[in-house]
Amino acid sequence: MAEILTINAGSSSIKFAVFTSTGTADLHRKLHGQVEGLGAEPRLIAKQGHDTVMTRALAPDEARDQAHALATILHFLESHDDCPTPEAIVHRIVHGGPDRAAPMVLDADTITALEALTPLAPLHQPHNLAGVKAAQTAFPGAVQIGCFDTAFHRAHPWVADTYALPGSYYQEGIRRYGFHGLSYEHATRQLRKLSPERAKGRTIVTHLGSGCSMCAMQDGQSVTSSMGFTALDGLPMGTRCGQLDPGVVLYLMQSKGMNADEIETLLYKQSGLKGLSGLSHDMRLLEEAGTAEAEGAIDYFVHRIRREIGAHMAILGGLDALVFTGGIGENAPNIRARVCEGFEWCGLELDTARNAAGETEISSDASEVQILLIPCDEEGVMAQHGHDLMT
Template identity: 45%
Template sequence: MSSKIDDRDAIGGDLVLVLNCGSSSIKFALFDAGMDPLPRKPAWNGKVQGIGGPSPTYGETGIDPAPVDLAGEHPHLAALQRIREGVVTRLDGRRLAAVAHRVVHGGSRYFEPVRVDAGVLQDLEGYIPLAPLHQPFALEAIDILLRENPELPQVACFDTGFHHTLPDVEKLLPLPWDAWQRGLRRYGFHGLSYEYMATALPERHGELAKGRVVVAHLGSGASLCAMQGLQSVATTMGFSALDGLMMGTRTGALDPGALLYLMEIEKLSLEEVAQTLYHRSGLLGVSGISSEPRVIVRHEGDEGEPGERARLALALYVRRIVREIGAMAAVLGGLDLLVFTAGVGEHNAFVRERICRDLAFLGIALDQGANRAHAPIISTGDSRVRIGVEPTNEEWIAARDAIAVVRGQAA
């Protein structure tokens, strides 16, 4: 990155960069590691979007995204270079003490944040088939920085790590026993988001947060986590990030017989099946309109097939969430607190309203005004289950964990 970026022994007033790399976007955030406690709001953040497409954009928070030139053989490398230019302009005499990476899959070996060297990187590359939308791009960024500046600490923070507390009965797949021995098991994802909830919810809800809690992380990817004592005891995503809830473009849980049919009868190749499951299904596939609920809802009143498909897509989306919340409540033996987070969960009041309407049998009562205002608590005073809306902060968790790793190694 720059000659100012090195690995001296103190982290003092230095900065930590967080990178969240996906197939077509890179989110970035810069945190001031010299402040104690670490500020939850980054000093600088933004996103490069449309990587690999015809019209990529670069945007920082508070500034409208603008076109960016990522032409060439390696658009992800060009995107990283643009981010690095922004980092260097903000060092202001300080140094970059570490780079934290959201790495989706740590497999059965990595649960805690870890400093990445060539050996760790090689291990993590083995999990690319389990998370093809994110894993290869995070590892590509790590590899580039390792080669350019091997002394700069890079810390992998795993989305699977928070679910290490799942009991074996939740991890086990009903396959022959040797599959378990080979590492085929339910891992769970969105762990950085749930780890943040384990910090933020007690601050907001006190002792209630330590009881029977379900967190609904609803974004382009979506999952639920049942928490008790602030630990994961059940979750909807499993071996891969395809499992569980219906998502923006992903199927969620699907009868495996349907996959056999697609391949044996309709003669779809493995690559075509993967494209269908990851990119052409979910809300987009059913509605034919969009992967975004807020876009689809505008078409519910349309006549004919477009309106019918819009209504069915949202009905199925809500039904799958409601069904799985019911299953989580059964595992927990009841429900004290239900929390919505991530893009859809935080900003789509009509989705929350429909979910809570269908969960009325649990004693849930929604405050419509609070829900429309996206208030932190959206249940009425007499609701048997408290309903919350809590913004997630995966980047802060990654920065915090990276600082702990670097300081621990320095000690």
């Protein structure tokens, strides 16, 4: 029996889960939780199944940053009776670069190479790698494994992977990488269980949360994705701008005198739903606010999702299944309804009652396109990859 710990270190939270492997393909999730609210009001939450075993507000020195928050999590796990020392620790790494198409054991050379990719994912990569180093210190005997969010998209056709720049830039690594691969992998696995025939066809998965993206798949393989060179591109997000004319960046530099750091802060932390609303990146607060700015932010968010669905549908040549996942995708029925509204022309029709109830299948009986709600489980995918590598 082996213990596997997964760590998903993000910009405002760190999620963890403990799995037991019996040597078969079956994994048992013993414990899971997160430190949330980093930079604001941090707290540690731990659950066994649906039962909460701990909720505790953290002192400033326990969650000063991701490294301290992870140390708090590891200390909690070390003191928990049901959590023996893990044999493998599996980390979500947002950016794996152009060549890493599968999970792998993390050694010193690999970590150094991944650190060089930090400018391509500045909100996530430093925290992901800080989690690796903290776990190495806490559990020096455990195997450290990396799962890359970009790996799922590495089989893209060239036209979906490149920019219209001189070819030398593509060779240097300036290309469309795509992200949220672990989420898409989980959605694909679940779709194969729920609707095997649909899973073989044309699928669009929308991952809607603090970060947002969309992926078009054929038989479970990524064909194209809304995100590109960095996690800024495509759909508007909580604090990130989404698609932007590069001329805007030139204007900010030349006419506004902004430097690279100022532009990075603007595009990554002050834009998206937060920037448009002038209020918050939290969809729940925006739906409650009722201000013109909040409603405008939601309108733009929905508009861009619908636009991307149309574009992805054109690449696929039609659509067999549409999947919603991620925090907003799973918990905002009004957003799902507005996204699907008016797509009856292509055979996509939402069932109002099923959508409001948050059922797994939310399409109407008359809908030619199956619409599904699949909760995100990146940790489950990570644990399975860790198990496979260990065995």
